[in-house]
Amino acid sequence: MNETEAVSDIRDMRWSGDAVVTNVEAANRQLSTAIRMYFACDDLVSVHTLACASREIFEKHCRRQGKQSVADWSLGQGVFSSDRQLWHVLNYERNFFKHAAATLTDGVVLSEKSVYMALLIASEDCRSICGDKLPGEVIAFRFWSAFRYFVTTGKIEFRPDPDEQAYRRFIEIQPDFQHLAWSEQRHFGQYVSECVMLSISNATPD
Numbered sequence: 628m629n630e631t632e633a634v635s636d637i638r639d640m641r642w643s644g645d646a647v648v649t650n651v652e653a654a655n656r657q658l659s660t661a662i663r664m665y666f667a668c669d670d671l672v673s674v675h676t677l678a679c680a681s682r683e684i685f686e687k688h689c690r691r692q693g694k695q696s697v698a699d700w701s702l703g704q705g706v707f708s709s710d711r712q713l714w715h716v717l718n719y720e721r722n723f724f725k726h727a728a729a730t731l732t733d734g735v736v737l738s739e740k741s742v743y744m745a746l747l748i749a750s751e752d753c754r755s756i757c758g759d760k761l762p763g764e765v766i767a768f769r770f771w772s773a774f775r776y777f778v779t780t781g782k783i784e785f786r787p788d789p790d791e792q793a794y795r796r797f798i799e800i801q802p803d804f805q806h807l808a809w810s811e812q813r814h815f816g817q818y819v820s821e822c823v824m825l826s827i828s829n830a831t832p833d
Contacts, residue, residue: 651756654684658749659764666771666817668810671742672724678745679721685752694755697748717748739809747772763827767820774819775812778805 648656661677664670689696698717702710723735750765750772761769770793776782777794798804801815 650684650688654681655753655757655762655765657681658746658753659762661746661749662764662768662820665742665746665768666813666820668813668817671737671739675720675737675742675745676724678742678749679718682717682745682749682752685749685756689752689755692756696755697751721745743772743809763824764820766827767823768816770823771816771819775804775816 657677658681661674661681664677665674686696686698690699720735720737720741723733746768750769753765754761754769757765774794774797777791778798797819800818801807804812804815807815
């Protein structure tokens with residue numbers, strides 16, 4: 628199976644019994660699960676860990692394919708002063724959750740923003756690798772992220788394709804969205820995600 632064929636199969640996200648799991652399938656399953664957990668207001672440590680595991684796979688394949696990952700874009704834009712600062716920001720919490728600390732009582736601050744950014748970066752790198760073969764959950768998260776940006780700033784993001792009418796319909800349903808706490812925004816995100824997933828399902832030929 629070549630890389631193009633591997634990407635084309637990622638919409639079939641579930642099976643029973645033994646099966647070969649490709650690298651791209653693993654990354655997409657991790658990210659899709661993380662997004663479902665995020666919108667369900669489930670455990671954020673698990674969400675962050677799954678998102679970062681997915682991001683690491685997509686990020687490395689971006690480099691191997693000569694595509695720009697979010698990390699590389701950030702360095703090119705001067706967002707971070709050095710590679711070391713970038714990797715510290717991206718990986719500090721991930722490494723803490725992944726490896727044993729000096730003691731069992733050592734701790735780290737995990738913010739809502741860190742979890743959101745882990746999902747956003749993984750989703751953007753997923754798009755770079757998978758193109759229009761994105762899992763439904765990733766499409767839904769990217770739409771919700773763009774909707775959130777529109778509500779809080781009044782601006783349209785260029786990714787994904789802007790749909791201002793759809794944004795305004797969701798605003799009518801939840802007019803106080805921008806004043807909601809993160810957890811409440813995520814809870815509304817589950818409704819948005821269900822709507823997007825239903826739209827994808829209806830648009831997919833049998």
